[in-house]
Amino acid sequence: xxxxxxxxxxxxxxxxxxxxxxxxxxxxxxxxxxxxxxxxxxxxxxxxxxxxxxxxxxxxxxxxxxxxxxxxxxxxxxxxxxxxxxxxxxxxxxxxxxxxxxxx
Amino acid sequence: xxxxxxxxxxxxxxxxxxxxxxxxxxxxxxxxxxxxxxxxxxxxxxxxxxxxxxxxxxxxxxxxxxxxxxxxxxxxxxxxxxxxxxxxxxxxxxxxxxxxxxxxxxxxxxxxxxxxxxxxxxxxxxxxxxxxxxxxxxxxxxxxxxxxxxxxxxxxxxxxxxxxxxxxxxxxxxxxxxxxxxxxxxxxxxxxxxxxxxxxxxxxxxxxxxxxxxxxxxxxxxxxxxxxxxxxxxxxxxxxxxxxxxxxxxxxxxxxxxxxxxxxxxxxxxxxxxxxxxxxxxxxxxxxxxxxxxxxxxxxxxxxxxxxxxxxxxxxxxxxxxxxxxxxxxxxxxxxxxxxxxxxxxxxxxxxxxxxxxxxxxxxxxxxxxxx
Ligand SMILES: Cc1cc2nc3c(=O)[nH]c(=O)nc-3n(C[C@H](O)[C@H](O)[C@H](O)COP(=O)(O)OP(=O)(O)OC[C@H]3O[C@@H](n4cnc5c(N)ncnc54)[C@H](O)[C@@H]3O)c2cc1C
Numbered sequence: 133x134x135x136x137x138x139x140x141x142x143x144x145x146x147x148x149x150x151x152x153x154x155x156x157x158x159x160x161x162x163x164x165x166x167x168x169x170x171x172x173x174x175x176x177x178x179x180x181x182x183x184x185x186x187x188x189x190x191x192x193x194x195x196x197x198x199x200x201x202x203x204x205x206x207x208x209x210x211x212x213x214x215x216x217x218x219x220x221x222x223x224x225x226x227x228x229x230x231x232x233x234x235x236x
Numbered sequence: 237x238x239x240x241x242x243x244x245x246x247x248x249x250x251x252x253x254x255x256x257x258x259x260x261x262x263x264x265x266x267x268x269x270x271x272x273x274x275x276x277x278x279x280x281x282x283x284x285x286x287x288x289x290x291x292x293x294x295x296x297x298x299x300x301x302x303x304x305x306x307x308x309x310x311x312x313x314x315x316x317x318x319x320x321x322x323x324x325x326x327x328x329x330x331x332x333x334x335x336x337x338x339x340x341x342x343x344x345x346x347x348x349x350x351x352x353x354x355x356x357x358x359x360x361x362x363x364x365x366x367x368x369x370x371x372x373x374x375x376x377x378x379x380x381x382x383x384x385x386x387x388x389x390x391x392x393x394x395x396x397x398x399x400x401x402x403x404x405x406x407x408x409x410x411x412x413x414x415x416x417x418x419x420x421x422x423x424x425x426x427x428x429x430x431x432x433x434x435x436x437x438x439x440x441x442x443x444x445x446x447x448x449x450x451x452x453x454x455x456x457x458x459x460x461x462x463x464x465x466x467x468x469x470x471x472x473x474x475x476x477x478x479x480x481x482x483x484x485x486x487x488x489x490x491x492x493x494x495x496x497x498x499x500x501x502x503x504x505x506x507x508x509x510x511x512x513x514x515x516x517x518x519x520x521x522x523x524x525x526x527x528x529x530x531x532x533x534x535x536x537x538x539x540x541x542x543x544x545x546x547x548x549x550x551x552x553x554x555x556x557x558x559x560x561x562x563x564x565x566x567x568x569x570x571x572x573x574x575x576x577x578x579x580x581x582x583x584x585x586x587x588x589x590x591x592x593x594x595x596x597x598x599x600x601x602x603x604x605x606x607x608x
Contacts (some may be wrong), residue, residue: 133403133404133405133422133424134270134402134403135401135402136272136395136398136400136401136402138395138396152252153515155371163239169392170272170388170391170392170395171388172403173270173271175271175274176271176272176273176388177280179273179384179385179387179388180384180385180388181487185536185537186536187465187536189536189537209467213270217541218537218538219511219516219537219538220516220535220536220538223465223534223535223536224534225531225532225533225534225535226464226520226523226524226530226531226532226533226534226535227520227524227531227532229516229517229520229535230517230520230521230523230524230531231517232517
């Protein structure tokens with residue numbers, strides 16, 4: 133059980149401008165802000181900010197986002213789940229997903 | 237000062253928490269999942285639709301579209317991406333148009349501005365339609381919003397107002413004390429006490445209500461949705477079809493979010509939030525059939541969610557007479573996102589024993605009767 137307590141004030145950091153999710157251009161500062169807004173895990177952060185929801189679906193930034201959230205909460209990264217992978221495994225045209233014709 | 241417990245941190249539970257906290261009530265929200273808003277509320281298609289609604293639900297959603305949705309971003313302090321750009325429901329055959337005319341007739345009877353448009357007017361509203369579209373229904377005040385943001389913005393704003401949220405807290409039973417529902421028990425045996433309890437736990441509400449002798453006849457049904465890569469802005473109406481083979485919209489981000497039904501939903505295992513192999517293909521065929529221009533757009537992600545499908549497909553919103561202290565909001569039957577702000581407001585009023593903003597007789601818990 134996790135109580136979603138308010139955290140102490142958000143202290144700016146020199147690298148808050150660093151882009152963490154390159155697909156959606158989400159910065160470290162935005163992720164830290166979202167943790168203070170109550171997003172305590174990668175699932176909520178993704179839904180709130182779109183980090184890891186772009187073309188690569190978080191394959192590049194997933195670990196970094198988790199590390200930032202864990203540090204902000206003062207917990208170990210191992211206490212946080214990974215993001216959920218979803219089909220299709222890579223971006224696929226609607227035309228191809230729509231087709232159920234074999235051998236063409 | 238009174239104290240209320242809410243079971244379920246979906247859009248509806250979170251909205252109720254927010255409106256209660258605004259009145260100064262002390263609120264605790266208990267959520268089974270480790271993640272806030274992990275149920276239908278973060279998995280839906282984002283439709284804020286009045287057209288095609290059950291006549292009983294129409295006044296509720298119209299109230300929301302008039303009084304709550306337009307200012308919700310300001311209210312919650314973040315852009316929840318609400319668009320009121322209308323809803324086009326498309327038809328390709330005379331049979332489709334017949335279905336659409338029926339929807340228009342119902343809507344007009346309920347005082348909603350909705351009408352039929354011919355293919356030329358439909359194309360004027362949305363130039364990307366397939367040439368096969370022969371007509372559509374048009375409701376200019378329908379729209380869509382970002383359900384992930386609405387759910388989490390209510391949560392975040394309520395938390396700022398001092399609401400206690402506990403995730404990973406599964407409520408296993410409601411408890412009566414001297415005839416009033418004033419406590420709940422969680423899986424680890426913790427007892428939470430309050431002056432009243434709101435149950436807004438989707439399909440799982442059924443089991444919880446059973447613990448105090450109430451039953452809401454509902455089934456869990458899996459629905460599926462998908463999202464595309466980003467595209468330049470094309471149109472911002474909500475789109476649908478007479479046969480409901482797909483519906484969707486373009487988001488602020490530029491991606492399109494589409495849902496669809498393939499027809500075999502009632503035969504899937506509703507206890508597991510798992511997508512089927514036929515759904516995305518079926519939805520994509522539906523989309524391409526009406527919007528050939530989108531066929532090269534890439535799908536990034538597909539997912540499934542469970543709805544709480546009530547016997548008469550409208551929700552239960554009320555204080556059952558047999559269980560003072562208890563307020564129920566469940567059975568939203570796959571269209572509760574558009575209703576979530578008004579449902580949250582009504583639940584907050586019910587929990588405080590206030591007069592509700594709208595009459596709720598049609599949503600009573602005791603309306604389900606045997607057929608003979
Ligand atoms: C794929 C899909 C598409 C949809 N499209 C639309 C649409 O376009 N427009 C529209 O208006 N609606 C749509 N809906 C319906 C809409 O999502 C729901 O009606 C709405 O989200 C219901 O909100 P809720 O808060 O009641 O439910 P939920 O979001 O399911 O919240 C219930 C919460 O209760 C929690 N809970 C359950 N049991 C317990 C327990 N024992 N203890 C503690 N917590 C518990 C759950 O974990 C969950 O977080 C769609 C639904 C799906 C699945």
